[in-house]
Amino acid sequence: MPESFIPTIRELEAFCELARAGTTHLAARRVHLSQTAVSRSVRALEDRLGVALFVRQRQRMTLSDAGRAFLPKARRLLDDLNAAAVGVMAFGGQSTVLRIAVLPSFGRSWLIPRLGGFLAAAPGTTVDVAARLDPVDFAEEPFDLAIQRSRHRSGAAHHLHLLDESLVAVCSPALTGGLALSDEDLLALPLLQQTTRPTLWLDWFRHANLDSRRILRGARFDHFDMVIDAAIAGLGAGLVPEVLARGPLREGRLIRASAREMDSGQAYTLIYPDRAEEMPQFTRFRAWIRAELEGIWG
Known part of the structure; x- marks a missing residue:
């Protein structure tokens, strides 16, 4: 078995605290060890790495060139380990975790407001939700499922169609006096742009056989939920x-700025690896989300 050069946690803690404090006395107080234990840990780390990490200057220990190079990496390792521990602790007494990757706007506007219903139906389960715009590599990432568009199809994964994506033009009622507009009139409004899908308005007016060069372009936003918030604020049509x-x-904060809709050619899709089908919390979630969507669209 090859020799390991991986430091122990105690060695990293002693090194980082001695670099901060400058004396073994102060470092020992901060890590709740004896001065001897701090000195031994730092010496062990230096022996492991084969370099001197400190030089003694009068009564203080200062970092060598090697120590200065190693310090930010050592701190990052300890910070990452602490963050991982805190992340696990956040699950509390829950023994079952469902890890979900979801499109940011779909997660904020649709999924999260409904998650309470799923958690009530799956006692003992908690969720770990992350926003993802890129396809998920289930072989490399810990997600149990992803809710994304059909274009995010992932190799070696199952793809369950949830619903087709239909686009609507919306704006604040104050912007049009509460009336829907013709496409000609819509061209006169500031048209809010979605940064990652910049051709949507071009497609909308192309389908209406109008010259898209006449578009009055408006502010740009990263996500659809931001476009919706901007439309509610009266910044333009989204x-x-x-x-x-x-x-x-439904709440009247937005109105349909046009009576028509546009099929984007994309669909919201539940994407999951083989291993997910062996997880009871996943099969419950799959049944739950299909029932939710059937209730809305059925």
């Missing part, structure tokens, strides 16, 4: 998935 705008439309 072209967004109907499923994300349904709540503000």
